Amino acid sequence: MLREITLGQYYPADSPIHKLDPRTKLFTTMIYIISIFCFKGPVAFAVITAALAMVIYLSKVPFSYMVRGLKTIVFILIFAGILNLFMTPGRELVSFWKLTISYEGAKNASLMLFRMIYLIIGTSVMTLTTTPNQLTDGLEAALKPMKKIKVPVHEIAMMMSIALRFIPILIEETDKIMKAQMARGADFESGGLIKKTKAMIPLLVPLFVSAFRRANDLALAMEARCYSGGEGRTKMLPLKYENRDRITYVISIVYLVAICVLRRFPF
Amino acid sequence: MSLILDNISHIYSRGDAYEKKALDGVSLKIEDGEFIGIIGHTGSGKSTLIQHLNGLLKATEGSIYFNGQDIYDKDYDLRDLRMQVGMVFQYPEHQLFDETVFKDVCFGPRNQGLPEKDVTLRAYEALKNVGLDEKYYDVSPFELSGGQKRRAAIAGVVAMKPQVLVLDEPTAGLDPQGRDEILDMIAENHQRYGNTVILVSHSMEDVAKYVDRIIVMDDGQVRFDGEPKVVFRHYKELEEIGLAAPQVTYLMHDLKNAGYPVSCDATTVDEAKNEIMKMLGRR
Numbered sequence: 001m002l003r004e005i006t007l008g009q010y011y012p013a014d015s016p017i018h019k020l021d022p023r024t025k026l027f028t029t030m031i032y033i034i035s036i037f038c039f040k041g042p043v044a045f046a047v048i049t050a051a052l053a054m055v056i057y058l059s060k061v062p063f064s065y066m067v068r069g070l071k072t073i074v075f076i077l078i079f080a081g082i083l084n085l086f087m088t089p090g091r092e093l094v095s096f097w098k099l100t101i102s103y104e105g106a107k108n109a110s111l112m113l114f115r116m117i118y119l120i121i122g123t124s125v126m127t128l129t130t131t132p133n134q135l136t137d138g139l140e141a142a143l144k145p146m147k148k149i150k151v152p153v154h155e156i157a158m159m160m161s162i163a164l165r166f167i168p169i170l171i172e173e174t175d176k177i178m179k180a181q182m183a184r185g186a187d188f189e190s191g192g193l194i195k196k197t198k199a200m201i202p203l204l205v206p207l208f209v210s211a212f213r214r215a216n217d218l219a220l221a222m223e224a225r226c227y228s229g230g231e232g233r234t235k236m237l238p239l240k241y242e243n244r245d246r247i248t249y250v251i252s253i254v255y256l257v258a259i260c261v262l263r264r265f266p267f
Numbered sequence: 268m269s270l271i272l273d274n275i276s277h278i279y280s281r282g283d284a285y286e287k288k289a290l291d292g293v294s295l296k297i298e299d300g301e302f303i304g305i306i307g308h309t310g311s312g313k314s315t316l317i318q319h320l321n322g323l324l325k326a327t328e329g330s331i332y333f334n335g336q337d338i339y340d341k342d343y344d345l346r347d348l349r350m351q352v353g354m355v356f357q358y359p360e361h362q363l364f365d366e367t368v369f370k371d372v373c374f375g376p377r378n379q380g381l382p383e384k385d386v387t388l389r390a391y392e393a394l395k396n397v398g399l400d401e402k403y404y405d406v407s408p409f410e411l412s413g414g415q416k417r418r419a420a421i422a423g424v425v426a427m428k429p430q431v432l433v434l435d436e437p438t439a440g441l442d443p444q445g446r447d448e449i450l451d452m453i454a455e456n457h458q459r460y461g462n463t464v465i466l467v468s469h470s471m472e473d474v475a476k477y478v479d480r481i482i483v484m485d486d487g488q489v490r491f492d493g494e495p496k497v498v499f500r501h502y503k504e505l506e507e508i509g510l511a512a513p514q515v516t517y518l519m520h521d522l523k524n525a526g527y528p529v530s531c532d533a534t535t536v537d538e539a540k541n542e543i544m545k546m547l548g549r550r
Contacts, residue, residue: 173361179323180362183354184423185346185378202374205364209409 009168011128016244017059018129022138024245029126031252035259036118044262045114051255052122061128069124070117077116084109132164141239154230162218170211177206270297270320270352270431270463275329277315277487289315290326291487297431297465302457304474304495305467307484308509313467314357316484317433320465321345321352350379353429357436359420363408368419369394371408375427393426394419396456398448414445421449425456431463432456438473450477475499475513475534483510496532515539 012018017025035048056063070077090104127135140157147153178188181202188199277290289312297303307313318324319331322338322345331338338348356362365371372390381389394404397418403411408419421437434453438446450466454477457464468474474481474495481498483491485508491498499505502512502520519531519539529546533539 176356177362179318180354180356180359181374182323183321183349183356184362184375184427185350186374187346187378202362202364206362210361 009128010131011061011065013060013129015058015060015129017055017125019242019244020129020248021239021241021245022130022134023142023239024241024248025126025130026135026138026142028248028252029123031256032122033119035256036115036122038263039259040263041265043265044259047255047258047262048118052118052125055125056121059125059129061125065128066121066124069120073116073120077113080116081109081113084112132161136161136164137235137237137239154233158230166211166214169214170207173210174203174207177203177210269299269334271295271332272297272319273330273332275316275319275326275331277312277319277324278327281327289487290319292329293487293489294329295482295489295492297463299430299463300461301463301480302454302478303463303465304478304481305465305484306469306471306474306481306510308469311484311508312487313484314435315487317354317435317465317467320431320433321349321354323349323354350427351429352431352433353424353427355421355424355432355434355437357439359424359437360408360413360416362423363416363420366407367405368399368408368411369404371419372422372426375423379427389426389428390422393422396425396452396459397422398452414441414448417441417445417449418452421453428460429462431465433465433467435467436469437466438468438470446473453477469510471499471505471511472513483508495534499534500531 020028032048032051035044039045039048056066085101085105085108086099088102088105088108090102092100093103093106094101130138136157139160140153143151143153143157178186182188186199186202188196188203191199272293272295275290275293276288279287279289291312293312293316305313305316315324319326322331325339333348333351336343338345363371365374369390372393373386376386376389394401399415399418399422403415403419408416411419417437421434424432432453437453438449441449450473453464453466456462466474466478478495480493481491481495482489483498483505490504490508491501499512499516502516505512513534515533515536515538516531519529519533519542522529522543523531527546529542533542
């Protein structure tokens with residue numbers, strides 16, 4: 001019922017992408033995001049598409065899983081696309097009634113759509129191939145220098161990993177409560193907006209109660225195990241770079257340079 | 268008037284890495300007024316099975332007939348089915364939401380579209396039947412103790428007067444006294460209304476005392492189906508699938524093996540006592 005949410009959902013598989021160090025994946029994803037926002041010309045676009053296709057192929061995650069992440073933002077995509085299409089001034093391409101589509105508008109809208117879609121798919125590759133724990137470990141390690149300027153890096157990472165950890169639990173819980181209320185004749189589908197909102201009360205109240213109960217239990221359990229923050233804390237699986245990580249770093253830097261060089265050329 | 272499951276299979280997350288076959292060709296016929304226990308260890312498919320009974324889960328294969336009608340028919344009203352097949356989930360107290368216990372119990376009957384007067388009557392009747400003291404009716408459900416919450420939640424389903432009442436581990440997490448009270452209450456209500464009751468549990472002891480028929484689930488399949496004493500004759504096989512017969516079954520078998528002329532069909536302590544007394548009197 002609620003299984004469509006893939007953002008932040010790990011897909012287990014045995015692939016070279018899964019085996020990469022999370023820091024490498026974070027860095028590569030960042031390079032990738034920079035590249036999709038600064039590329040120019042069709043050749044660069046082809047390079048990005050090829051790179052993305054290659055990574056998706058290597059990750060062994062079914063492509064349908066990545067597209068699922070797009071479903072949640074379809075509305076934003078359409079909205080932003082339409083705005084760009086009609087609101088950009090420039091040379092007239094098509095005109096009807098009071099609306100005008102300019103050449104620049106069409107270009108902007110299609111570029112924006114590609115960027116958003118590529119952004120979501122690219123980041124989905126990372127979240128689908130990295131467990132939430134690895135991800136926050138990677139973030140913590142990558143942000144360590146920020147500690148110098150008093151940023152509570154460990155606490156932020158901890159909060160993130162707890163939040164991520166609880167997403168599937170809360171989804172499951174929602175599913176359970178929904179079923180229980182449906183068994184009592186609750187109707188979540190029919191009716192207008194007000195009726196639908198009212199129908200959510202029997203779902204939301206127990207969900208909040210259970211979220212607070214879980215938070216309380218977790219805090220107690222952490223305290224019982226003498227949790228005291230990041231100071232002097234060691235890891236069971238410390239992050240370690242392998243050769244494949246080094247190779248990935250080199251490839252991604254070459255990739256970024258290539259994209260930047262392609263900006264200089266007219267094609 | 269019955270519930271028929273015809274060769275039901277259910278596969279979770281079909282076609283990806285999480286694929287799991289939870290039910291594998293289950294066929295059952297449940298008659299009106301039966302008191303049934305469904306037993307199986309964790310992950311044997313009990314919970315999946317019962318969620319098919321009121322159409323919350325749709326079988327990957329097979330069909331289900333309630334009172335002769337196919338519930339997977341396009342124009343079959345699943346909401347109506349859910350009123351007829353009441354379901355009490357595991358830890359039902361987690362579904363409580365309204366300001367007072369009484370209002371919460373009214374939720375089900377009100378969804379049935381009954382007039383307000385009947386809703387109130389049903390709620391009173393249900394709360395009385397589950398043995399919740401009247402002083403708790405106007406209290407917030409979140410202020411009750413664990414056992415009282417469970418009673419209130421069960422009342423929320425009982426108030427809908429379902430033809431079939433399904434309870435998924437209604438005694439999980441309760442102390443022995445609370446457990447007996449809840450099970451006694453369920454058995455009493457079964458006798459009072461003569462409705463069908465399906466009790467899911469992994470405790471043989473609990474189930475043996477109350478039900479007339481036991482269905483043993485293992486690995487998504489029905490392993491045994493019959494009267495408790497018949498099922499418990501297979502106590503060796505039950506052990507193999509991670510279950511155990513009631514302790515008296517073991518006692519009676521031990522006595523028999525030691526050469527005493529007893530029947531091994533006793534499933535409750537009382538029956539065992541009678542059997543032993545009979546044997547002692549005979550000698």
